[in-house]
Amino acid sequence: MSSTEKLYLEYKSVMQKVADVKYAAAVLQWDQETYLPEKGAEFRGRQLATLSEISHEMFINDKNEGLLKDLLSKDLPQEQKRNVALTWEDYSRLKKLTPEFVRKMSETVSASFFAWIEARKQNSYKIFEPKLAPLVDLKRQEAELYGYEGHPYNALMDEYEKGATVQKIDTIFEDIKLPLRQLLSEIQNDRPVDDSFLRQHFLKQQQWEWGMYLAKQLGFDFERGRQDISEHPFTTNFSSQDVRITTRIDEHDFANMTWSTIHEVGHALYEQGLPPEQYGLPLGEYASLGIHESQSRLWENCVGRGNAFWSYYLPQLKQFFPEQFKDVSKDQFLKAINKVQPSLVRAEADELTYHFHVMVRYELEKRLIEGSLQVKEIPLYWNDQYKALLGVDVPDDKSGCLQDVHWSHGSFGYFATYSLGSFYAAQLWQHANKTIPGLETEISQQGKTKSLLLWLRNNVHKHGRFYNSNELCAAVTGHELDSKVFVSYLKEKLNDLK
Amino acid sequence: MSSTEKLYLEYKSVMQKVADVKYAAAVLQWDQETYLPEKGAEFRGRQLATLSEISHEMFINDKNEGLLKDLLSKDLPQEQKRNVALTWEDYSRLKKLTPEFVRKMSETVSASFFAWIEARKQNSYKIFEPKLAPLVDLKRQEAELYGYEGHPYNALMDEYEKGATVQKIDTIFEDIKLPLRQLLSEIQNDRPVDDSFLRQHFLKQQQWEWGMYLAKQLGFDFERGRQDISEHPFTTNFSSQDVRITTRIDEHDFANMTWSTIHEVGHALYEQGLPPEQYGLPLGEYASLGIHESQSRLWENCVGRGNAFWSYYLPQLKQFFPEQFKDVSKDQFLKAINKVQPSLVRAEADELTYHFHVMVRYELEKRLIEGSLQVKEIPLYWNDQYKALLGVDVPDDKSGCLQDVHWSHGSFGYFATYSLGSFYAAQLWQHANKTIPGLETEISQQGKTKSLLLWLRNNVHKHGRFYNSNELCAAVTGHELDSKVFVSYLKEKLNDLK
Structure with a gap:
C-alpha cells in the first residue's frame, strides 16, 4: 500500500467514525419523534447535545486539518479526490463553529422542539415563542460565524443547498409567481371540484395497510428500512441499509397519509x-436538499398524482376501501387529488399553491435573520401573508405558524429547497419520460415503477454528492434548472384534467 | 464556590457526558432488539462499537485520573465521597482495557448477537459457534487483563456482582442443591398438577392489553417508560426518566408473557x-445485578405468583379472558402457575427448578473461562447436564443451549446473579411482610401494591450504589444474604398449595 493510500484510509476511518456518532444521534432523534416517553425528553436533550459536541470535536481538530491538507495535495483517483474536496468544504465551513456553540445549539433545539410539541397541543404560539427566540438569536450568530456575501440568510441556506442565495431564490420566485397566479385565477373561474369522498371515514388500521402496500409497490425495501408513526412525517437514515420513514394517519382525510407516504418513500x-x-463519505450522501426533495416530489406528484399511476392503483385502492370509493371514477379521483385550492397547511397543499406556502416562509425567515422581523411578530406576519398570497384567513396558530416542525429543529434556510425540489422533479420527470421506453404503459398497466426507480438509481442516486445540484440536473437532463419546465408541466396536467 | 466544589462539579460534568454516550448506545441496542431492519445490522454494529470506544476514552484518560485522585484526597460530603470512591473503583478496573480492546469486544458482540438470532431461527448451534468462539477468547483475555485472585471467572463475575467469587457461589449452590432436590422429589411423588388451561389460545392483542394493564397496576410509570416487543424480554433505561421494558407473546402459552412482564416491570x-x-453518577445506578434481579423476582414470584395477588387479580383476568378461565378456581390457578416440573427453558421454569438451570450455565461458563470446556462442546455438555440435574432430554439447540441471549451479548459471569436475585428477593419479601402493616390485605382486597413499592423505593431504590449488595441486604433486613430463607419461603409456599 502506498503512503497516499494509507492516508486516504486514515481519512476514511476518521470520517466513518464521525458518521457513526452522527447516525447514533439520528437514531436518538428518530426515537424522540416516534417512541420517546414524555418525561424522557429532558435527558434525551442533553444526550443529543453531547453527541453533537462529540461528532463536532471528532471532525474539527488540527489532526484532521493536517490530514485533509495533506490529501488535497496528493494525486488521488477521481472519486477519492472528490470526497476529499467536499470534506474540505464541509470542514472549512464547520470549523467556524466552536464545540460550545454546537452544544448550545443542540440543547436549544431540543428545548425548542418540545416547546413546539406542547404549543401545538395547546394551539398556542405563545408557548413556543420563548424557546424559539433564543434559537433565532443563535441562528443569526451562526450566520455571522459562517460569514457570507450579500445577505446573512445566504450563510444559512448554504447548509441545505450549496450556492443558493437570496438573489437567486428571489429571482426564481419572481419568475414563477405571475404564471402561478394566472393559472390559479383561471382555475378559480372553473366549476369547483368535488373531493368530498376523500374525507369520509377511513379506519386507521386499513390506512396503515394501504400505506404499507403502496410503499412496497414503489420499491421501498423493508429489509433496509421501516415505517412508524410520528407527529410530523419524516425520513431519516442511519446508513443506506437502514432508512426509516414515518407517517401520520387522519381517519377523516384520506389524502393526508397517502401522499405523505408516497412523498417520504x-x-x-x-x-x-x-x-x-x-458510508460516512460525501459520495455516500445526498447531493443537496433540493435534489432530495426532487425525489420525494417526483414520486408524490409526477408519479403519485398522475393518470397512469391511478389507472392501475385505483382498482387496487377499491379493494382496500370498497365502500368509500365504490362510485368514484378514475376521472373524478384524479380531479379530486389534484384539486387546486388555496389552503392553510403546506404539507397538504396542491402542487400549485404549495409554492405560495413556501414563499411566505422564505420571506419570513429572511426577515427574521436580517433582523427586520421579531420572533414575537411571526403570527401576525404569517397571517397577513397568508391573506395576501393565498387569500385565506388563518384561524389559529396550529394551522398557522405552528404547522411545520422545521424552526423547532433550528432549520432556517431550508424551505426554499421544497420549491426547488418540485422544479427539479418536473425537469427530471420530463426527461425520464423521454428516455425510458414504455414507462407510462408499465405504470398504467402493471403498476410497475421499477424502470423509473432504476433510472433514478443510475442517474441520480448512485452519484451521492459527486455533482452539486445544478451539475447533476444538467448532467441528467441536459439543462440547468429551469422553472419554466415546472410551469408547463403543471399547465399541461391541470388542462388535461379539465 | 470552593475549589473542592468546583472540582466535584467538573467530575460530575465528565461523568454525565460519559453517561450520555453510554445511554445513547443503550438506545441503539434497544432499537437493535426491537425495530432494527434486518440489513441495518452491520452498520449498527460499527456504530455501537464506535460509541463504546468513545465512552471508554472519555472516561479512561490521564486528565480524569488526575481529577479523581485529587477528589479522593478531599474532604467531601458523604454522598459525594461515595460517588467518587465508586467511580475510582470503576476507573481502576476499566483502565485495564485499551480502547482497541473495547472496540473489538463491541464488534465481536454485535456479530455474535446476529449469529445467535440466525442460529435460533434455523435451530442450529453450528451457526452460532463460529461467532461465539472468538467472543469467549476475548472474555478469557478480558479476565486476564482485569486480573483476579483464585479463579479467572471471578474477574468476570465481578462486573455484575462485585465481590462474587467461585468459592462463594459454589458454597451457596452446594448449600441449596440438596434441600431443593429433596423438595423436588417430594413434589414428584404428589399427584401431577393440571395446568392445561394455561395453554389454550390467547389472542396476541388481548394478551398485550392484559400485560399493559398489569404493568400499570403494578406502578410502572408510562410517562417515564414504555413497553415494546422483542425476541427476548429485557429492561433497559436511558435515564431514570426513560425506562423501557420488552415482552414476547406466545398465543398458546398464557404464562410466558404474563410473568415475564411482571418480571421486567x-x-x-x-x-x-x-x-x-x-444521573450519570454511581448513586444513580443500581447496586448490583443480584439486587436488580431481586426486584424482578420479588414482583414476579413473591408477589405475582402469590395467593394475595390472585385473590384480587383472577377476577380481573377473567374479564380479559372470560372463556379461557371461566371454570378455573383460584386454587386451581395458583397450583398451575406454581407447578413444579423440570423443564427445558430457564425463563419459563418454576421457582424451584429454576436454580438447576442457573447451575448448569454457571458451571459451563466456569469451565469455558478456565479453558476446560471448548465452545464446540457446549451442546453436548449442556444436554448431559440437563439430563443429570433436571432429568430432561434436550431435543434441539433452540430449547437447549441457544435459549438465552446472554452469551451473544458477551455476558459471561452474569447467570449466578439470577439465583442470588431470588434469594435476596425471598429475604426482602419476608422482611417487607413483617414491616408493612396490612400489606397482604391491601393486595388481596384492592390489588394495590403501592405500599410495597414505596417501601422498596425507600429501602432499596433510592440508595443507588451507595451500599453494595450485602451491605444493602443487611441494612434492610438485619442480616446478610442467607439462602435458607429462600428454602423456607419456597417450602412454605409449596406446602400451602398442597
Whole structure:
C-alpha cells in the first residue's frame, strides 16, 4: 500500500467514525419523534447535545486539518479526490463553529422542539415563542460565524443547498409567481371540484395497510428500512441499509397519509440508493436538499398524482376501501387529488399553491435573520401573508405558524429547497419520460415503477454528492434548472384534467 | 464556590457526558432488539462499537485520573465521597482495557448477537459457534487483563456482582442443591398438577392489553417508560426518566408473557426509582445485578405468583379472558402457575427448578473461562447436564443451549446473579411482610401494591450504589444474604398449595 493510500484510509476511518456518532444521534432523534416517553425528553436533550459536541470535536481538530491538507495535495483517483474536496468544504465551513456553540445549539433545539410539541397541543404560539427566540438569536450568530456575501440568510441556506442565495431564490420566485397566479385565477373561474369522498371515514388500521402496500409497490425495501408513526412525517437514515420513514394517519382525510407516504418513500428510495461502500463519505450522501426533495416530489406528484399511476392503483385502492370509493371514477379521483385550492397547511397543499406556502416562509425567515422581523411578530406576519398570497384567513396558530416542525429543529434556510425540489422533479420527470421506453404503459398497466426507480438509481442516486445540484440536473437532463419546465408541466396536467 | 466544589462539579460534568454516550448506545441496542431492519445490522454494529470506544476514552484518560485522585484526597460530603470512591473503583478496573480492546469486544458482540438470532431461527448451534468462539477468547483475555485472585471467572463475575467469587457461589449452590432436590422429589411423588388451561389460545392483542394493564397496576410509570416487543424480554433505561421494558407473546402459552412482564416491570420499577439528580453518577445506578434481579423476582414470584395477588387479580383476568378461565378456581390457578416440573427453558421454569438451570450455565461458563470446556462442546455438555440435574432430554439447540441471549451479548459471569436475585428477593419479601402493616390485605382486597413499592423505593431504590449488595441486604433486613430463607419461603409456599 502506498503512503497516499494509507492516508486516504486514515481519512476514511476518521470520517466513518464521525458518521457513526452522527447516525447514533439520528437514531436518538428518530426515537424522540416516534417512541420517546414524555418525561424522557429532558435527558434525551442533553444526550443529543453531547453527541453533537462529540461528532463536532471528532471532525474539527488540527489532526484532521493536517490530514485533509495533506490529501488535497496528493494525486488521488477521481472519486477519492472528490470526497476529499467536499470534506474540505464541509470542514472549512464547520470549523467556524466552536464545540460550545454546537452544544448550545443542540440543547436549544431540543428545548425548542418540545416547546413546539406542547404549543401545538395547546394551539398556542405563545408557548413556543420563548424557546424559539433564543434559537433565532443563535441562528443569526451562526450566520455571522459562517460569514457570507450579500445577505446573512445566504450563510444559512448554504447548509441545505450549496450556492443558493437570496438573489437567486428571489429571482426564481419572481419568475414563477405571475404564471402561478394566472393559472390559479383561471382555475378559480372553473366549476369547483368535488373531493368530498376523500374525507369520509377511513379506519386507521386499513390506512396503515394501504400505506404499507403502496410503499412496497414503489420499491421501498423493508429489509433496509421501516415505517412508524410520528407527529410530523419524516425520513431519516442511519446508513443506506437502514432508512426509516414515518407517517401520520387522519381517519377523516384520506389524502393526508397517502401522499405523505408516497412523498417520504420518494426520499427513502434516494437514501436506499446511495452507495453503501461510501458510508460516512460525501459520495455516500445526498447531493443537496433540493435534489432530495426532487425525489420525494417526483414520486408524490409526477408519479403519485398522475393518470397512469391511478389507472392501475385505483382498482387496487377499491379493494382496500370498497365502500368509500365504490362510485368514484378514475376521472373524478384524479380531479379530486389534484384539486387546486388555496389552503392553510403546506404539507397538504396542491402542487400549485404549495409554492405560495413556501414563499411566505422564505420571506419570513429572511426577515427574521436580517433582523427586520421579531420572533414575537411571526403570527401576525404569517397571517397577513397568508391573506395576501393565498387569500385565506388563518384561524389559529396550529394551522398557522405552528404547522411545520422545521424552526423547532433550528432549520432556517431550508424551505426554499421544497420549491426547488418540485422544479427539479418536473425537469427530471420530463426527461425520464423521454428516455425510458414504455414507462407510462408499465405504470398504467402493471403498476410497475421499477424502470423509473432504476433510472433514478443510475442517474441520480448512485452519484451521492459527486455533482452539486445544478451539475447533476444538467448532467441528467441536459439543462440547468429551469422553472419554466415546472410551469408547463403543471399547465399541461391541470388542462388535461379539465 | 470552593475549589473542592468546583472540582466535584467538573467530575460530575465528565461523568454525565460519559453517561450520555453510554445511554445513547443503550438506545441503539434497544432499537437493535426491537425495530432494527434486518440489513441495518452491520452498520449498527460499527456504530455501537464506535460509541463504546468513545465512552471508554472519555472516561479512561490521564486528565480524569488526575481529577479523581485529587477528589479522593478531599474532604467531601458523604454522598459525594461515595460517588467518587465508586467511580475510582470503576476507573481502576476499566483502565485495564485499551480502547482497541473495547472496540473489538463491541464488534465481536454485535456479530455474535446476529449469529445467535440466525442460529435460533434455523435451530442450529453450528451457526452460532463460529461467532461465539472468538467472543469467549476475548472474555478469557478480558479476565486476564482485569486480573483476579483464585479463579479467572471471578474477574468476570465481578462486573455484575462485585465481590462474587467461585468459592462463594459454589458454597451457596452446594448449600441449596440438596434441600431443593429433596423438595423436588417430594413434589414428584404428589399427584401431577393440571395446568392445561394455561395453554389454550390467547389472542396476541388481548394478551398485550392484559400485560399493559398489569404493568400499570403494578406502578410502572408510562410517562417515564414504555413497553415494546422483542425476541427476548429485557429492561433497559436511558435515564431514570426513560425506562423501557420488552415482552414476547406466545398465543398458546398464557404464562410466558404474563410473568415475564411482571418480571421486567420489577426491574423497571427499580430503575424508575433511582434518583434522577444522580444521573450519570454511581448513586444513580443500581447496586448490583443480584439486587436488580431481586426486584424482578420479588414482583414476579413473591408477589405475582402469590395467593394475595390472585385473590384480587383472577377476577380481573377473567374479564380479559372470560372463556379461557371461566371454570378455573383460584386454587386451581395458583397450583398451575406454581407447578413444579423440570423443564427445558430457564425463563419459563418454576421457582424451584429454576436454580438447576442457573447451575448448569454457571458451571459451563466456569469451565469455558478456565479453558476446560471448548465452545464446540457446549451442546453436548449442556444436554448431559440437563439430563443429570433436571432429568430432561434436550431435543434441539433452540430449547437447549441457544435459549438465552446472554452469551451473544458477551455476558459471561452474569447467570449466578439470577439465583442470588431470588434469594435476596425471598429475604426482602419476608422482611417487607413483617414491616408493612396490612400489606397482604391491601393486595388481596384492592390489588394495590403501592405500599410495597414505596417501601422498596425507600429501602432499596433510592440508595443507588451507595451500599453494595450485602451491605444493602443487611441494612434492610438485619442480616446478610442467607439462602435458607429462600428454602423456607419456597417450602412454605409449596406446602400451602398442597
